[in-house]
Amino acid sequence: MKVIILAAGQGTRLRPFTNDRPKCMVELKGKPLLHYQLTTLKQCGVEDKDIALAAGYLQEKLVAPGLVQYRNELYEQTNMVSTLFAAEAFMQPNEDLIISYGDIVFEQKVFQKLLDTEGEVVIAADLDWYELWKIRMVNPLDDAETFKMNDEGKVLELGKTPQTLQEAQAQYIGLIKISANKVADFINHYKNMDKSAIYDGKDYKNMYMTSLLQDLIDSGWHAQAALINNGWLEVDSVDDLAAYEKEDKVII
16 A cells, blocks of 8 residues: 655635645644644554655645655645646555545544545545534535435536535545556546546646545546444544644644
8 A cells, every 4th residue: 555645735714824834734722733644544543654655835844754755846736636746656566556635634534434435536525525624614514525425325527516405425535546456547547638628617737635536536437435323523624723722633
C-alpha cells in the first residue's frame, strides 16, 4: 500500500491561519491536521516509507520527518489532481494507492473501512454527513455535493451541485483507494484525458478530484462506496475551526 497526502493547499478560507503555513499544518486543538492523519495511519500499521506528501504552498513549513515529499511547482495555477500526479513516481502498479486530502482527519475505523471495501476505485463517503454539515454551516445543502449510488453501493455520480437532499445520499470525504491492479490504468487514464476539455467548469490542469473520479465512472470503472457514519472532520474555513471548538467536535 502507498499513501499520498495532498498537502499543497493554500487554504485561503483559513486566513490568517494559513498566512505562514500550508493548510494541512493548521492546528485543531493544538495539533496540526496532518499530524492527526499521520497518527491514524501509524495506528493502522502504515509505515513512514509508504507515505508521501504532495506539497506546494510553503512546503518548507511542513513538519513530517521521514516522509518523502514531492512538489507541484505550479500549485498556484493548478488544482489537487495536478498535485497528486506530481507524486506519480510514488505510485506502484502492484500496490493499492490511497489518496487523502490534507484538510481532513479521520478515525481508524474510517481508514479500515476504506481498506476492507473492494472495487477498482473505492470512495469513502459519510452517510451521516448532514449532522456534521449542520455544525459547520447554516444551510448544509449549499456546500454539499451530489453522491448517487445504486442499492449495492456502486457510485454512479458525485461532485455536482445537488438540487435536493435525495441527490446527496452521502458525502465524499476526500479519501480514495485505487486497487493495485488498476493503478497503472489510473495513471494512463489521467494522461489520456482530453487536455482541451472543460471538466465541471475547470480546465484539465485545474479539474477537481471529483471530476476525475466521475470520468473514471463514465468510462466504465467500478467505483464502490466505503460507507461510514461520522468518524471524520474536514477543516476548510475559519468557521469550521470555530464550530468544532464550540461543539468540542474532535474525534482523535
